[in-house]
Amino acid sequence: MxxxxxxxxxxxxxxxxxxxxxxxxxxxxxxxxxxxxxxxxxxxxxxxxxxxxxxxxxxxxxxxxxxxxxxxxxxxxxxxxxxxxxxxxxxxxxxxDVKITFKKERSPILEQLLSKKLLSDCCILAAEGKEVPCHRNILAVNSDVIHAMLTSGMEESRNNKIPMTDISEEVVNILLAYLYCCDINITEMKEDIAYDLLRTAHKYNIPSLQELMAVTLFKKPNNSFNMNTVLNVYYFTLNVEELNELCDKMLNILKGHPRKLLASTVYHNLLEKSPKEANKLALKLANREEIRAMLVNDMKGSKTNKIKMKDIGDEIVDLFLTYTNSGAINTKDMKDENAVKLLRVADKYNITPLKRVIATTLCDRPDDSFNTNVVLDLYLLTTNVCELNVFYKKMLNILKSNLKKLKTSSAYLDLLKNSPQEANKLLMALLELDVEETNIRALPST
Incomplete structure (x- = not known):
């Protein structure tokens, strides 16, 4: 002290x-x-x-x-x-911490039924076509989902085969051991096996097994997980209310090992199949400086990007974080320049609701309240963006009404110098001409 x-x-x-x-x-x-x-x-x-x-x-x-x-x-x-x-x-x-509230008592009779396969009357189809014999009544009494499958005239009730082809024969055998009230070794159970049992228990509504596997995974040391399993468990538990604690644990592991996450095959598959979800996860894991760097690096390759590193300030990052975390943002008093930057970020990460919120706010502002540089930036940003067509037309009309200011604006001079083709397209739009039908040159700067 x-x-x-x-x-x-x-x-x-x-x-x-x-x-x-x-x-x-x-x-x-x-x-x-x-x-x-x-x-x-x-x-x-x-x-x-x-x-x-x-x-x-x-x-x-x-x-x-x-x-x-x-x-x-x-x-x-x-x-x-x-x-x-x-x-x-x-x-x-x-x-x-989490605790187990369900506890199964061992049953020697059921253990014999399982081990000796006495009078088996159905089987579970595991991955690679493996068939594991078992008993209809044991499955049905443990799972109302399987009960419905076996009693409602579905294919499973006719051929007495329950398809579980998304899990291995090893996982099926552990599942049956649990349903037949045998001991299962959760202390030495591998994390990927526990995950497979967790999602199977959830799928077939076996609450006691779901709880046991959730507790098993929760109590595992953080460094015992491989990143693929962590990511799988995180996404599986993300929208399951009773598994919130486990979801938080997985998120904390991801936060502590960003390099391993980026190298994982599951994350690479996510980037390929659902880049928007991958970006959402990255935003959850990153701190402000990491997000700042991410925005800078990612936006360098954007065709519409005009933001330099020095322009992505903490204020923009905070606004972006506020929206991604809560789904709401106060745009009433937002500066036009900040709105442009935030709109670029929303466009880059394809966050359509945020784009609409900002566009709607700016549409309601008087035409004479806009700086010409800002208007041109917004016009270029919203060109060919269907959901922002009304806003695009508003910016175009402001430019039509202020041609003299446009010609002397620094944004237009930069456009004329760095992208004369875009400047020519702007002129065509101002004159309401089809670009393909004319060779009129862009507005001169003087």
């Missing part, structure tokens, strides 16, 4: 610094989910308690204005002649 004079000589500022060994922090973070530290203690005697709650587990924590600091500062101010005070404190470590 440190004490120093405040901004005025009549005040004393208190702070607490806590240092932990990095290897200790790393070890705990690997086995605990979202660990936090609290400090509770007394200063001088029991009349001066102090408390700090919810500190993130890391190598160094520095805190000012903690609970009880004012009383301790008052004591120090009254006793300036003392320099040696006793402090008693405790450090409390807390973390998220």
């Amino acid at each position: 440190y004490a120093k004079n405040g901004t005025s000589t009549s005040t004393i500022k208190l702070s607490i610094m806590m240092m932990l060994d990095d290897s200790f922090v790393k070890s705990l973070s690997n086995v605990l989910t979202e660990p936090t530290i609290s400090i509770e203690g007394t200063f001088c005697n029991t009349s001066y308690p102090f408390k700090i709650s919810g500190l993130k587990l890391k190598g160094a924590n520095y805190v000012e204005d903690f609970e009880g600091a004012a009383n301790i500062a008052h004591l120090l101010k009254q006793n300036t002649g003392y320099s040696n005070y006793g402090i008693t404190f405790s450090i409390i470590l807390e973390w998220k």
Whole structure:
């Protein structure tokens, strides 16, 4: 604990610094989910308690204005002649945990039915065409979904074969062992096996197995997962309310290993098949500086991009983060220049609702409130964007009404110099001519 004079000589500022060994922090973070530290203690005697709650587990924590600091500062101010005070404190470590509420009792009779396949009357079709014999009534009593499959005239009820071709024979055997009340070794179970059992339990509505696998995965050390499994579990649990804790754990693992994520095959497949989802995930994982760098690097290849690194400020990043996190943004008092930058970001990441929100806001503003450079930027950005056609026409009409300002604007001069073809297209639009039917040159700069 440190004490120093405040901004005025009549005040004393208190702070607490806590240092932990990095290897200790790393070890705990690997086995605990979202660990936090609290400090509770007394200063001088029991009349001066102090408390700090919810500190993130890391190598160094520095805190000012903690609970009880004012009383301790008052004591120090009254006793300036003392320099040696006793402090008693405790450090409390807390973390998220989940527990099993369902518990199956072993049944020797059911174990024999499974091991000896006595009077088997159906089978499960696993991956690679493997057939695993079992009993209809055991499956039906554990899963209302399978019960419906076997009793509603579906193909499964006619041929007594339950297709589970998305899981291996090994996973099917563990599934049956659980349904027949046999012991399954969750301590040494591989994470990908637990994931397959988790999604199978969810698919066939076997709540007790779903809970067991969720707890099993939750309690696994972070470094035991490969990144493909983490990403699979994350996306599977993302929209399953009862699996929120497991989803949070997977997200924290992803945040701690961005390089491994980028190298994973699942992420590469996601980039190829659903780049929008990949971008959403990247935004969740990145901090402000990482997002800033990502926007800069990604937008360098954009044909419509005019933003340089120095132009992507914290204000734009904050606005973008606000929208991606909450789905809402206050555009009423947004500056035109910021709206242009944010519209570019929304266009780059194909966030159509954000594009519409910004365009609608700007459409409602008076024509004479726009700077000509901004109008030209917005016009070029919304050209050939169907969902922003009304906004595009508004910008074009403003340019038509301000040809003199347009000709002398820095944005137009840059366009004329760097992209005369685009400048020519603009002229055609201003004259309402078809570009293919004319060779009229762009507006001169003087």
